[in-house]
Amino acid sequence: MINLILFFFAELKAAALFWTLSVFCFPIFWVFLYLILGLEYFLLVSLFYSAFYIYDWNTCNKGGRRFDFMRRLPVWNKLRDYFPAKLVKTTELDPSKNYLFGYHPHGILSIGCSLNFGTEATNISKVFPGVKINFLTLKSNFILPIFRDYIMSLGGCSVTRESMNYILSKPGGGNGAIVVVGGAKEGTLRERSYFHNTRFARRES
Numbered sequence: 001m002i003n004l005i006l007f008f009f010a011e012l013k014a015a016a017l018f019w020t021l022s023v024f025c026f027p028i029f030w031v032f033l034y035l036i037l038g039l040e041y042f043l044l045v046s047l048f049y050s051a052f053y054i055y056d057w058n059t060c061n062k063g064g065r066r067f068d069f070m071r072r073l074p075v076w077n078k079l080r081d082y083f084p085a086k087l088v089k090t091t092e093l094d095p096s097k098n099y100l101f102g103y104h105p106h107g108i109l110s111i112g113c114s115l116n117f118g119t120e121a122t123n124i125s126k127v128f129p130g131v132k133i134n135f136l137t138l139k140s141n142f143i144l145p146i147f148r149d150y151i152m153s154l155g156g157c158s159v160t161r162e163s164m165n166y167i168l169s170k171p172g173g174g175n176g177a178i179v180v181v182g183g184a185k186e187g188t189l190r191e192r193s194y195f196h197n198t199r200f201a202r203r204e205s
Contacts, residue, residue: 053145093131099168102181159179
């Protein structure tokens with residue numbers, strides 16, 4: 001029984017480690033694999049991906065390219081249970097409209113936003129049926145080869161004016177874009193006793 005409990009917690013920690021590595025270490029690994037091993041041993045594959053990379057450059061501003069099987073990987077359920085995380089619905093969303101959401105706090109790695117809106121661990125598609133929500137992140141995250149495809153497979157898009165306009169101007173509704181406010185500076189504020197106010201300025205464009 002004790003071994004079973006230890007195995008369970010080990011799996012949860014492994015899920016948290018996987019997410020951390022996927023953000024910090026995997027990008028470097030894939031660049032190394034692409035530049036060193038690819039060009040040395042798999043030249044044709046590297047050349048094909050390079051051509052695809054150029055052709056696909058602006059996809060992050062055109063709604064991205066999500067894959068449902070990536071969003072439903074079992075590791076996301078383990079990551080959900082590690083914290084644990086829960087998505088609480090407080091209102092209905094009309095699937096005939098498009099939505100712009102703000103997510104706060106940013107937190108380290110924006111893991112709350114990524115877990116709730118970049119995976120199906122908290123059943124976002126069932127909680128808000130008919131509304132496809134894309135989480136938006138820095139344009140620079142879509143520069144690294146392969147890592148950019150990983151982010152887009154989860155529903156990530158660039159947080160640019162072009163990207164938001166594309167998502168929010170789609171006819172027929174049923175689309176959403178979520179922006180994590182606060183940035184990297186706010187992301188380092190992790191003390192439980194820390195309280196602060198968030199103010200949204202009204203802007204005209």
